[in-house]
Amino acid sequence: MTTFGYFLSSEEHDPRELVRQARLAEQAGFESLWISDHFHPWLDEQGQSPFVWSVIGAIAEATSLPITTAVTCPLVRIHPAIIAQAAATSAVLTGGRFRLGVGTGEALNEHIIDSRWPPAEERLEMLEEAVEIMRELWSGRLVTHRGTHYDVDTARLYTLPDSPPPIYMSGFGEKSVELAGRIADGYICTGPSAEFVQRFHDSGGQGKPVQGGLKVCYAADEATARKTVHRLWPTQGIQGEAAQLLPLPRHFEQLAQMVTEEEASKGSPCGPDPEVHLKAIREYVDAGFDEVYVSQIGDEQEAFFDFYAKEVLPRLR
Numbered sequence: 001m002t003t004f005g006y007f008l009s010s011e012e013h014d015p016r017e018l019v020r021q022a023r024l025a026e027q028a029g030f031e032s033l034w035i036s037d038h039f040h041p042w043l044d045e046q047g048q049s050p051f052v053w054s055v056i057g058a059i060a061e062a063t064s065l066p067i068t069t070a071v072t073c074p075l076v077r078i079h080p081a082i083i084a085q086a087a088a089t090s091a092v093l094t095g096g097r098f099r100l101g102v103g104t105g106e107a108l109n110e111h112i113i114d115s116r117w118p119p120a121e122e123r124l125e126m127l128e129e130a131v132e133i134m135r136e137l138w139s140g141r142l143v144t145h146r147g148t149h150y151d152v153d154t155a156r157l158y159t160l161p162d163s164p165p166p167i168y169m170s171g172f173g174e175k176s177v178e179l180a181g182r183i184a185d186g187y188i189c190t191g192p193s194a195e196f197v198q199r200f201h202d203s204g205g206q207g208k209p210v211q212g213g214l215k216v217c218y219a220a221d222e223a224t225a226r227k228t229v230h231r232l233w234p235t236q237g238i239q240g241e242a243a244q245l246l247p248l249p250r251h252f253e254q255l256a257q258m259v260t261e262e263e264a265s266k267g268s269p270c271g272p273d274p275e276v277h278l279k280a281i282r283e284y285v286d287a288g289f290d291e292v293y294v295s296q297i298g299d300e301q302e303a304f305f306d307f308y309a310k311e312v313l314p315r316l317r
Contacts, residue, residue: 002285004316005032007070007213007295008055011041012232015050019058021301026063028309033059034070034101034213034293039077039109042235043256044249053086060093067098070213070293071170071188073105075123077113080130081152084137091161098161100134101188101211102127103170104244111247120244124179125149131167131183138164168211174199181205190214191267194287212284213293215268218304222271228298229268230261237263268297274311281316 006025008018022033037052056067067090074083083100091098104123111117118126126149133150136143137157145152169184171177177196180187181203187210189196197210215233219225229236235243235252237259246252269280277294284292296304 002289002316003031003291004281004313005034005065005291005293006030007034007215007293008036009046009295009297010036010038010048010050010052010055011046012048012297014048015055015058018050018055019062022059022063022065024301024305026065028305029313030065030294030308032066032068032291032293033063034068034211034295035059037069037072037109039112040249042108042249042252043232044253046232046249053090056090056098057093060090060097065097067094068168068188068211069099069101070211071101071103071168073110074102074130074134075105075118075126076110077105080133080150081137081155083130084134085157085159087134087165088138088157088160091163091165092159096161096163096165099166099168099186101168101170102131102184103188104176106244107247108243108249108252115247117245117247120173121175124176127169128179128183131169134167135164168209171196171200178203181208184208186211188212189289192283192287192289197288209290210288211291211293212287212289213295214280214284215295215297216277216280216304217265217268217270217297218272218277218307219270219298219300220272222273225270225298226261226265229265229270230259232297233268234259234264236265236267272307274307274315277308277312278315281312285316 074080087100107117142156166185168186169180170188171180177199181200187200217225234256269276
């Protein structure tokens with residue numbers, strides 16, 4: 001049976017607001033949480049980007065919900081050995097309710113350490129090696145690693161959960177989905193693609209969980225919601241590889257000027273009609289997703305949670 005979670009947007013909200021929303025999500029009946037991991041927002045208009053590991057620690061005390069990073073890039077900005085320590089501590093704080101979502105990242109967040117942004121195939125190689133290192137460290141043994149992309153010298157993690165946190169991998173192309181099926185404990189996707197779910201299963205992911213997520217905008221009327229989406233997330237209408245390659249929010253703002261309101265909101269149900277929201281979410285259910293995460297765009301958080309608690313979640317179940 002599919003479960004439904006809330007997607008916390010680190011790009012839009014400060015850390016205290018994210019913790020507040022996590023509480024509201026649990027009260028509304030959501031069963032789990034996603035949280036984005038960014039150094040920069042996509043646009044200056046979004047305006048936030050707190051350090052996700054501090055926020056996860058606070059959420060662990062504020063709610064009893066499972067938490068997944070959607071997603072962390074353990075390649076450039078932060079060495080995988082440090083991500084392994086952060087994830088292990090998060091798993092301890094949450095009592096085993098933490099899942100580490102990983103992906104190959106975006107230059108937007110990673111270039112701050114190294115202006116060279118590796119090509120996609122190299123990043124997949126780096127991610128596979130990073131996952132290997134993190135799992136070695138979660139064994140609690142002393143680890144020395146000399147690899148193609150990373151070195152670890154006599155490192156040991158002392159604070160460990162009873163079981164290592166599961167690693168879920170994001171993937172949007174054939175090679176990345178196949179790698180997820182081979183090395184990950186679960187799969188993450190932000191589109192209702194039955195094809196990718198099947199490819200993940202066929203590549204070794206059979207029986208492993210699949211998580212999907214979408215952005216919505218509840219408002220008193222559809223027109224207001226669409227304007228909010230266009231103001232805050234016009235990047236949803238940017239096609240191709242730009243999201244992986246551009247280094248600064250201002251570059252996304254330049255591209256976003258060419259995105260229409262219709263293009264920005266195409267994948268996001270907008271307004272107060274529950275059927276519109278239900279239809280979009282059921283596309284993920286029908287595509288075979290085990291968990292579906294919903295993010296409310298904008299500031300009308302209380303109204304959104306009330307709407308979903310009364311009009312959407314009961315009908316999904």
